[in-house]
Amino acid sequence: MKDKILEISAELFLNLGFKSVTMDEIANKLGVSKKTIYKYFKNKTSLVDCVTKHLFRKICFGIDLIHQQQKNPIIELFEIKQFVMKNLKNEKSSPQYQLQKYYPKIFTWLKKEQFNIMHNSILENLKTGIDNGYYRENTDIDFTARIYFHGLNGIRDADMFPYENYPMKSLMNSYLEYHIRGIATEKGLLELKKQLTEK
Numbered sequence: 001m002k003d004k005i006l007e008i009s010a011e012l013f014l015n016l017g018f019k020s021v022t023m024d025e026i027a028n029k030l031g032v033s034k035k036t037i038y039k040y041f042k043n044k045t046s047l048v049d050c051v052t053k054h055l056f057r058k059i060c061f062g063i064d065l066i067h068q069q070q071k072n073p074i075i076e077l078f079e080i081k082q083f084v085m086k087n088l089k090n091e092k093s094s095p096q097y098q099l100q101k102y103y104p105k106i107f108t109w110l111k112k113e114q115f116n117i118m119h120n121s122i123l124e125n126l127k128t129g130i131d132n133g134y135y136r137e138n139t140d141i142d143f144t145a146r147i148y149f150h151g152l153n154g155i156r157d158a159d160m161f162p163y164e165n166y167p168m169k170s171l172m173n174s175y176l177e178y179h180i181r182g183i184a185t186e187k188g189l190l191e192l193k194k195q196l197t198e199k
């Protein structure tokens with residue numbers, strides 16, 4: 001039952017937002033009483049915390065599977081983007097921004113964990129890209145990995161990029177293009193063009 005509560009809650013939070021979904025709505029969707037939910041989670045904050053960690057683990061696992069396929073680094077970035085967006089429901093409800101606003105402790109934990117995982121993943125992507133001629137040899141990989149992470153968080157700021165003007169899919173494509181153009185060789189630019197045409 002706990003896993004089912006996590007899955008349904010995640011779906012509601014991602015579609016409607018962490019703030020607006022009530023425990024009553026979750027109970028109704030599950031067809032159980034609130035009492036049943038409180039058997040596993042002491043309050044809504046506890047549920048949001050568990051849902052966030054559940055989604056984080058699920059996304060990390062998926063990214064690892066994509067990375068293990070050892071495709072070229074530009075294809076890898078686009079496939080990771082598609083996978084993450086699918087699992088975050090295209091971020092319609094600005095989940096990360098809502099966490100920051102309404103659940104700052106959970107957001108701080110998430111940001112730290114995201115950086116630890118993503119920093120290593122992007123460093124590997126950059127090294128592979130340089131070794132295989134997709135990225136320029138003189139790329140400062142640590143700086144680039146950090147600025148990439150910072151930018152990914154920045155474009156999720158709903159005040160800066162309101163969803164009605166910047167749908168997440170096109171925003172992510174624009175950001176990936178911006179990132180790759182800054183470090184790509186001619187070979188990398190050809191692959192980028194191909195990915196942008198296909199997506």
